[in-house]
Amino acid sequence: MATTTPLTAPAQAPEERRSTGNHAGRSKSELLSLYAAISPFYILFAIFGLFPIGFSLYLSFQNWNGIGAMRFVGLAQYQFMLSDPIFWKSIVNTFQIWFISTIPMLFFALVIAFMLNQQIRGRSAYRIAYFIPNVTSIVAIAIIFGSIFSNNFGLLNAALEGLHLDTVEWLNTPWGIKVAIAAMVIWRWTGYNAIIYLAGLQAIPTELYEAAKVDGANLWQVFFRITVPLLRPIILFTVITSTIGGMQLFTEPQVLVGNGGGPGSEGSTMVLYLYQQAFINNQFGYGAAIGWGLFVIMILFSLINWRLVQGAGNRGSRKGVRA
């Protein structure tokens, strides 16, 4: 993380260290100013970041509705969690939605970036058009997608009917709900990932493409033999960020199907379930335990993804895109 350099800053002067270096020469008031400048972050982090983590561990061993007295229950919350079918269901839902959104999303993003990387007119207009979904309110988008996927008057079902196909009860069926949520994720994040890939593509030397052209490679071969392998670090970056984002999915299902996750909790995600238990049912201790469960799952899944993408790349094949 420390090796990435956000923003393109002017080149650094080598004699820069002249003004740093020896802090013994600094006056007391200057040191005070420096610590004052960095302290807001540490103060706020201590209150709203560090302390809550310890507190949430403590809370997860308590039974507490937020008003009455706390009651120590040991590992009971965790035992309950492990035997709670809706907790497991929301994990499975989260992974299913992650799977059916992330793979198409990253694939489309790569294809779009590949096309934009050709010498093509209007590239910056395309970039802006593809990025717009990412800056819009998720609540607004969930409402709009809710109307498009609506069972009764939705545009999608009207289109299916127009084509004389069977309509789908999108927001009543297990897969319908997940497809609708995944569609929002794909719509919102494909352009974002395409912009990231495009920047990576522009760093690949053009001689490689020219050499491939001389060797008679077609577009498909160029894409899978040159573009994908050389983009591996950036693909890894996007896989990890979309893993973290996907595990935290909340707004889309909450607005689309409500706090309970819709019929049969089919749209309940891990964070939505945490929200429902803690803030709707006032099970604060249980909510804290779910938070820790979620944390463990996120870490494990990020590690697995990291290993998969790394491993696939090390075998030097095109499997990187599959991870």
Added chain:
Amino acid sequence: MNATATQRVWSVVTHVLLLFGVAISIFPFYWMFVMASRTTEDIFKFPPELLPGTHLLENIGKVFDSVNLLGSTANTIFVAVVTTVLVLFFDSIAAFAFAKFDFPAKNLLFVVLLVTFMIPSQLSTVPSFVIMANFGWVGSFQALIVPGAVNAFGIFLLRQYAQGAVSAELLDAARIDGCNFWRQYWHVAVPLLRPALAFLGIFTFINAWNDYFWPLVVLIDPGRQTLQVALSQLNGLYNTDYSMVMAGTLLAVIPLIIVFFLGARQFLADLAAGAVKQ
């Protein structure tokens, strides 16, 4: 001859595919506009009307009649603007200190800052709410603004930029002229950091405007809602008046689009550079 012809065909194919993608990107906005400009009866028609109607102003009027949404827009503007200003100030003074000065325990403190990146917010959601309740901040804007008034991401970003952009000579000259840390910050660093501050400002504003989870948890009083929360409740309450809900979503989205367009080119370049540069 043959080669250029193939090239031209490929170019046309590429544009057609890209424009198809753009159409998908843009379509939900168009559809929102169609529904916001029609009556609710129109929306339930089959086959659906695909062109905008003439009821846009009427529907927007209905949204503004619901005091809630007007007030919540003002609330959102307030929260987003104050958060952005505070983040820019606190992040940049810390970034400037880290980038250009030396002081005991500096490296350790910076490592601590980087580690905080990796803590997922869900872990502390429940205790954060309890803390807010103890402060008496539930239902107040402090609960939204204060925890987000400074962040590690922005400090890291601005520090990287400041290391290259703020030259040691200028700072030395300012020091010889008698400028202390704060005057060096204000007169030398801030002007040089402007591009990075613009990026961080747009990024922070958009995120604050769009935030939903935390305001939903912490703003219980209907008079204190933000736009996103009010919007979701509008969606739940007036389930039948879809055209009004859509007019509301239109109002929630337009300011973001404007802010984005103001800095789009620079914003996209900086975003991509942040992810890719080694």
